[in-house]
Amino acid sequence: MRVLVTRPAHSGERTAQRLRELGHEPLLLPLTRPVHDMAAARQALETTTGAIAVTSAEAVRTLQSLGEALTPHLSRRLFAVGETTADEARRLGFHSVSASSGSGRELAEMIAANKVDRLLYLAGNPRADTFERRLTELGQHFSVAECYRMEPVAPNPETVATLLLSNPPDAVLFYSRQTAGNFFHIPGVESLLLQLPKIHLICLSNTVAEAVPPVLRKGLEISPMPDEKSLLSLLRRL
Incomplete structure (x- = not known):
């Protein structure tokens, strides 16, 4: 699976390595530093x-x-x-x-x-x-x-659009409410995601999930425990 990681660069690189070990392809989009x-x-x-x-x-x-x-x-x-x-x-x-x-x-x-x-x-x-x-x-x-x-880190909206549409991720990982909020405030990102009905938005907790717009919650997944091991375990069920 192609998995978009929205964590800060240091933590994101660590998560990317774990995703590779699980056989996934990580995509990095740091939204905070x-x-x-x-x-x-x-x-x-x-x-x-x-x-x-x-x-x-x-x-x-x-x-x-x-x-x-x-x-x-x-x-x-x-x-x-x-x-x-x-x-x-x-x-x-x-x-x-x-x-x-x-x-x-x-x-x-x-x-x-x-x-x-x-x-x-x-x-x-x-x-x-x-x-x-x-x-x-x-x-x-x-x-x-x-x-x-x-x-917050503000990515170029065109770069994000290319990332989402050229070879779309199967899942997006959100570890904090702040990061999720930053992601959904990127201009045009909500309409882009509506074009990807099979994408999964995976959140670390219910608090993080509150930042997901209601119109996109069909693809929402919430980790059973607020830790990375539990979060990544959801990928096996998708």
């Missing part, structure tokens, strides 16, 4: 103690840029959404890493169950409020440091 704020991450680490929470691998990549300044904090316990992000934290050198198997809500419940006293959330902008809202509901004390932001 990360901008890391190393100063904010460093200040947050130096002015807090206790556990760290991350809901995206981009937060881990921000920490990677700190070099030796990160070393004193590698003994702090780290909680992550998903094994992919957890593995990146382990490779960076964190000694104690725990991963939730689901969304930010499950991560919040894991942290509360572990009776974490102090928690630093290294967050991005924009982001869903699921994790922070559930922490608050559970009475968990935490601080937030925005250490990266995702900026």
Whole structure:
């Protein structure tokens, strides 16, 4: 299958390799790019103690840029959404890493169950409020440091039209609501997709799927779990 990947370049290349291993042909169309704020991450680490929470691998990549300044904090316990992000934290050198198997809500419940006293959330902008809202509901004390932001990338509409119509993808993967929204705001993309009634729009979660226009939801597929393994497993059923 030809599969269009809308992730940022770094993450998109990793997904493309996994698609090749599964026998698919990836097409890359990055619609956001990360901008890391190393100063904010460093200040947050130096002015807090206790556990760290991350809901995206981009937060881990921000920490990677700190070099030796990160070393004193590698003994702090780290909680992550998903094994992919957890593995990146382990490779960076964190000694104690725990991963939730689901969304930010499950991560919040894991942290509360572990009776974490102090928690630093290294967050991005924009982001869903699921994790922070559930922490608050559970009475968990935490601080937030925005250490990266995702900026939109505006592709040439003619390039996108050629990509969709010259040799159409069989599926499009969406990992975030922001990225899905950026895709459907590309001029003319909705009418182009209506010309491809067999295309599958595959979303990581219900929240991401909310960005899909109602007229295109006939081809909508939602991952049973909000992780890449579950998302890519849907391709086998198409």
